Amino acid sequence: MxxxxxxxxxxxxxxxxxxxxxxxxxxxxxxxxxxxxxxxxxxxxxxxxxxxxxxxxxxxxxxxxxxxxxxxxxxxxxxxxxxxxxxxxxxxxxxxxxxxxxxxxxxxxxxxxxxxxxxxxxxxxxxxxxxxxxxxxxxxxxxxxxxxxxxxxxxxxxxxxxxxxxxxxxxxxxxxxxxxxxxxxxxxxxxxxxxxxxxxxxxxxxxxxxxxxxxxxxxxxxxxxxxxxxxxxxxxxxxxxxxxxxxxxxxxxxxxxxxxxxxxxxxxxxxxxxxxxxxxxxxxxxxxxxxxxxxxxxxxxxxxxxxxxxxxxxxxxxxxxxxxxxxxxxxxxxxxxxxxxxxxxxxxxxxxxxxxxxxxxxxxxxxxxxxxxxxxxxxxxxxxxxxxxxxxxxxxxxxxxxxxxxxxxxxxxxxxxxxxxxxxxxxxxxxxxxxxxxxxxxxxxxxxxxxxDEGGYYTFVGRADDVFKASDYRISPFELESILIEHDSVVEVAVVPSPDPVRLSVPKAFITLAQGCTPDAQMAREILAYARGALAPYKRVRRIEFVQELPKTISGKIRRVALRQEEAERRGRGEREQGEFFEEDFPDLKA
CATH class of the missing domain: 3.40.50.12780 (ANL, N-terminal domain)
Incomplete structure (x- = not known):
């Protein structure tokens, strides 16, 4: 002392x-x-x-x-x-x-x-x-x-x-x-x-x-x-x-x-x-x-x-x-x-x-x-x-x-x-x-x-730069991510707009899976079906891509802006990557 x-x-x-x-x-x-x-x-x-x-x-x-x-x-x-x-x-x-x-x-x-x-x-x-x-x-x-x-x-x-x-x-x-x-x-x-x-x-x-x-x-x-x-x-x-x-x-x-x-x-x-x-x-x-x-x-x-x-x-x-x-x-x-x-x-x-x-x-x-x-x-x-x-x-x-x-x-x-x-x-x-x-x-x-709300409580929607429109509806990435993260196989997820000729854009989820889970069509269908049952139709996640890790800043925040840019460029080229799955790949989900 x-x-x-x-x-x-x-x-x-x-x-x-x-x-x-x-x-x-x-x-x-x-x-x-x-x-x-x-x-x-x-x-x-x-x-x-x-x-x-x-x-x-x-x-x-x-x-x-x-x-x-x-x-x-x-x-x-x-x-x-x-x-x-x-x-x-x-x-x-x-x-x-x-x-x-x-x-x-x-x-x-x-x-x-x-x-x-x-x-x-x-x-x-x-x-x-x-x-x-x-x-x-x-x-x-x-x-x-x-x-x-x-x-x-x-x-x-x-x-x-x-x-x-x-x-x-x-x-x-x-x-x-x-x-x-x-x-x-x-x-x-x-x-x-x-x-x-x-x-x-x-x-x-x-x-x-x-x-x-x-x-x-x-x-x-x-x-x-x-x-x-x-x-x-x-x-x-x-x-x-x-x-x-x-x-x-x-x-x-x-x-x-x-x-x-x-x-x-x-x-x-x-x-x-x-x-x-x-x-x-x-x-x-x-x-x-x-x-x-x-x-x-x-x-x-x-x-x-x-x-x-x-x-x-x-x-x-x-x-x-x-x-x-x-x-x-x-x-x-x-x-x-x-x-x-x-x-x-x-x-x-x-x-x-x-x-x-x-x-x-x-x-x-x-x-x-x-x-x-x-x-x-x-x-x-x-x-x-x-x-x-x-x-x-x-x-x-x-x-x-x-x-x-x-x-x-x-x-x-x-x-x-x-x-x-x-x-x-x-x-x-x-x-x-x-x-x-x-x-x-x-x-x-x-x-x-x-x-x-009327009681003075605030609910987070997202970064102004991250919120996007799909079929003229405003979509909060965080709201969709909160649903997907509850699936037992999902460890991390980031939702961004994926350009679409009909809807302007549709929600796409980049997902890292839990150890032991296989990033295949069966898993994609299961997660898309899960989201379909939990989200209103206009919020529905319609595309998924399985990734090893998400891009982040050195402070650990997900860089959705990088994913948005990557997705826009890929859709512009009309390419599909291995690990990407669209709702239309599963006709029974669109019924």
Missing amino acids: EARLNHHPTTPSATAFRAARDHLLAQGGTDPAAAAAAFRWPRMEHFNWALDHFDRLAREQSEAPALWIVNEGAGEERVSYGEMAARSDRVANWLRGLGVARGDRILVMLGNEVPLWESLLAAFKLGAVVIPASALLTPEDLRDRIGRGGVRHVIAGQAHVPKFDEVSGDYTRICVGAAPQGWTDFADSRQGSADFAPDGPTRADDPLLLYFTSGTTSKPKLVLHTHQSYPVGHLSTMFWIGIRPGDIHLNISSPGWAKHAWSCFFAPWNAGACIFVHNNERFAARPLLEAMARCQVNTLCAPPTVWRMLIQEDLAAWRDRLALREVIGAGEPLNPEIIEQVKSAWGLTLRDGYGQTETTAIIGNAPGLPVKAGSMGMALPGYRVALLDVDGNEAEDGEVALKLDDAPGDAPGGLPGTGRPLGLMAGYADSAERTAAVMEGGYYRTGDVARR
């Missing part, structure tokens, strides 16, 4: 942040709709979350666990709030000695290891801007980020150092692990001074994080977040997940992506909870369940891919061994089958939500909110959601948008109103034009399409 913790005066912004946080913690699990209606973002002028919030928590609960990492087969590490605050002070002073200054951009390429959290906190305290980088990035990706991102410093794990041999530039090189020639050893940071003092106040709207989006349809955009947009904005995420002070929270996500910051950093530490990490070389459900049982994890957030693997286990056998209170799905919409199986096994409702790299959690099924099948929930605290039709008018079916105009009145408890949601990005750092386009007309436009 470090001997001392630095103390910085409590600012009005820090007081306002704590009041907003405490309001949501007090309301959590009671009446989510009322809590959202009463919530107002705090008004902030100067705010540094690492200094004003995290260090304050470290003084209040110095011995409480902040980070708990279990490395499968290689031991574990626990770091308290007090230790983490003191360590990050040393790292901040050490980085300052290496030339890191306020506003400098630092690319951080680390795994789920203690130096990742130390580095982020230290950079935030210095006022530097962090560019999180995935371990999956190639040297070409890194050249793009270092060039367009204006990177002046790099902190990378030893395994990633060789990638930078191909990336020229005048940037400080720091290695976590055995440092090769030309790199500085991160372990030297232990010698940094424990007395950290900032070089001045941090404005709440100063830049903090710069994310390169995964780019499903175009070159990655540079999403800029500030000292208030992500740290304070993730109060909505804390509320949606239902994290409480002292919880042990597990979020399955890799560093470098926004969801890691959502739930492996800001949301749990906003609440004063412990971030739990389970590291293994290859994901397997049983070791994860064993670790969750042994360490008594309270809240779990995982993508649908992980949930699909978990339900292959006998989950009911773990019910009495686990301490789970809240279970969340994120990254992609959840299929009803997964929700039903988790509910049956554990008695817990697997709750969905929605947000983007550009925002925090916008819509969600918060604790205490009755869940409607297929819905991703209601608007979360701090967000006023609208659906815009093709003419930009508000409707019950359209593009998800956030209202940016002034909110009416102030909420009880001294939380002032504000128009623009605090959890929204500052903009795209590389394009004022693109920023203006998505902020046009008093709304931020997400590019996603949803429906809203």
Whole structure:
């Protein structure tokens, strides 16, 4: 344990942040709709979350666990709030000695290891801007980020150092692990001074994080977040997940992506909870369940891919061994089958939500909110959601948008109103034009399409670019995929329009099959018949292609745009591939 913790005066912004946080913690699990209606973002002028919030928590609960990492087969590490605050002070002073200054951009390429959290906190305290980088990035990706991102410093794990041999530039090189020639050893940071003092106040709207989006349809955009947009904005995420002070929270996500910051950093530490990490070389459900049982994890957030693997286990056998209170799905919409199986096994409702790299959690099924099948929930605290039709008018079916105009009145408890949601990005750092386009007309436009029912619940339809017309009907790929994925033989599926001379286009499903299933005409007929029985005639999947894998971004999102292009070109050539089956191949299905 470090001997001392630095103390910085409590600012009005820090007081306002704590009041907003405490309001949501007090309301959590009671009446989510009322809590959202009463919530107002705090008004902030100067705010540094690492200094004003995290260090304050470290003084209040110095011995409480902040980070708990279990490395499968290689031991574990626990770091308290007090230790983490003191360590990050040393790292901040050490980085300052290496030339890191306020506003400098630092690319951080680390795994789920203690130096990742130390580095982020230290950079935030210095006022530097962090560019999180995935371990999956190639040297070409890194050249793009270092060039367009204006990177002046790099902190990378030893395994990633060789990638930078191909990336020229005048940037400080720091290695976590055995440092090769030309790199500085991160372990030297232990010698940094424990007395950290900032070089001045941090404005709440100063830049903090710069994310390169995964780019499903175009070159990655540079999403800029500030000292208030992500740290304070993730109060909505804390509320949606239902994290409480002292919880042990597990979020399955890799560093470098926004969801890691959502739930492996800001949301749990906003609440004063412990971030739990389970590291293994290859994901397997049983070791994860064993670790969750042994360490008594309270809240779990995982993508649908992980949930699909978990339900292959006998989950009911773990019910009495686990301490789970809240279970969340994120990254992609959840299929009803997964929700039903988790509910049956554990008695817990697997709750969905929605947000983007550009925002925090916008819509969600918060604790205490009755869940409607297929819905991703209601608007979360701090967000006023609208659906815009093709003419930009508000409707019950359209593009998800956030209202940016002034909110009416102030909420009880001294939380002032504000128009623009605090959890929204500052903009795209590389394009004022693109920023203006998505902020046009008093709304931020997400590019996603949803429906809203009379009760205020939103149902995801799909990316605006993915929704298509067949026989003049609008088709949501996700809706069709949710049906097909329930077939026992289907592991993954992506639906895109297939050009058709009569109907303009018809739905086609690209499918990967479960191990042991044969991708032949019999299987195609079975799946087409299954879809026929479950879907309205205008939504019917009329073509299938079996594939070994689906094209994806490095963040794991399916690139339907690539499939659409491939399908359009193939139909234009009039070709049929092996593994392709059309409804007309089976005359009895057309009857």
